[in-house]
Amino acid sequence: MYNLREMQRSTYEVTATRKRPQDFDRLVGQDFVVSTLENAIKENRIAHAYLFSGPRGVGKTSSARLLAKSLNCQRGMSAHPCGVCDSCREIAKGSSVDVIEIDGASNTSVNDIRAIKEEIMFPPQTSRYKIYIIDEVHMLSTSAFNALLKTIEEPPEYIIFIFATTELQKVPLTIRSRCQQFKFKLISQPLIMECLRSASEDIGIKADEDALFWIAKESTGSMRDAYTLFDQVAAFSEDHITLEKIREKLAIAGFSAIAEVASAAIQGKQDEAIDRISSLFSQGVSAEEIVRDSADFFRTLLLYKEGIRKPEILGTALSDIPESIAEMLTKEQLEAALKAFLNLYRDLRYSLSPRFEIELLFSRLGSLQYLSTPDVLMKKLEALKEGVAEGSIVIKKKLTKVIEDASAAAAIPSQMQIPAAVPEEPQPRREEEKVPEPAEAQKKTASISDLKEISSMLANSKKSVLAKQLMDIEGIEESEDGALILSLSKALSFNNLKLQAKDIEKAFSSYLGHAVPIRFRLTEEKKEEDDIPENMKKLRAIFGGIISKAATVSASAVQEEPNDEEDNYDQSVQSGYFENEDDE
């Protein structure tokens, strides 16, 4: 009578029962549990209470029965019970008088435990041990646990408890600490597929890999669920299990059907997408199913985008993934789509028409590729600004025309108009600084010839990298206010030195014997103001900064496709640079 639930189960879980392991070697996916139990049996280290925890359908009850068999086998205690003696056979059938299975879910009261307490006073009738297997032990009431606690603290020699639970955290610590604990893991998708393959071979039925993959995925790590679903599928598949039959009979959308709908929608073919959704509905696929599978689809693409290639994590075979769609969308866009479907799933039950909601969401997917977050927009703007200044992004004539028109238009408020003086202003100042006259006449000032000594001073004080970078300085001038202006044409060194301005200032000051402020200037090899075309000057007025010679060269080679900024971002900072005037 304790085994009613098990009996009910066995009437429909044919494969699960048939494939129930009769030997520890056959228990799949729980290698650690198996080896530990096997060793304990071999070395005769038997505990009086075991606690098996883990998700449902991963082999806890099977292991409990295996352990019972191993302990009670009439041919001697063994990790490999004979399976043919009376005890082994009775345990397999669930009819052993000395192995008592109790469902914690329906025997929760303290009275049930009291009954056990009375029972355990009697030694086993035919076996070595009297074994109590209590399933779902976390369902026991607190008082039942307390009663149980006293029993497991000092049980008679011949009593062994094996508790199983899916919710370890609900088992009181006092119980847990008195048990030898084993944690069972979810079974991996490849392992489940292997078992399903063997199950289909056993019954002489052909099964396609993608169909088994789907069953394994649906069972989310539970072997029992996988076998149950397998039986259901095998029942309507005649002699060949295919994904097509599963889709049809179980009215599921599946990854590839959703991939088709979503791909059409993302590419702006809304009519096709809606049409496909309509045919899914007419096949009997539920709204929940469509939304769930759509969320699945975008999750898969997102993981694929993150570089994940394992089918069991992606949830689908690599070949099913529409790469063009994955490439078309950014991570942010995929995240947004996934979020939208997760939200829709949540809202579905309050919806006036789930179908309308789904159609609406798929219609919106058309604009997904234009979706952006403020962060991304800011980055794009920055890159655009830098690219234009560097010359790696070239503005087509048409755009300059627009700018000219815009600045000419009286409609623009005065504060937004481009001040005519701005592009010209920095230039004359720079011309002055350019004068290659070293300020030799001044007392106690440094010139380019002093660099070597300052550099070796730095090298001596263990700043050899800085010392080396210092040698990239090409000119030293004194400004009117007594500061030294160090000029370089290498942008990289310029930036590095600027970061270490304090150290350089110290070095120069100690060399000269008085404090001297330092500034840096990034120079160009050659400079001819007239080379800068009018359009670039206008751009400079908008974006600020100085347009370098290199930039002006590439600016004259006007390209055809100004819209394609993405490509241009990727072009490295080949020639031009964006001059930094922070120091001025």
Ligand SMILES: [Zn+2]
């Ligand atoms: Zn046996």
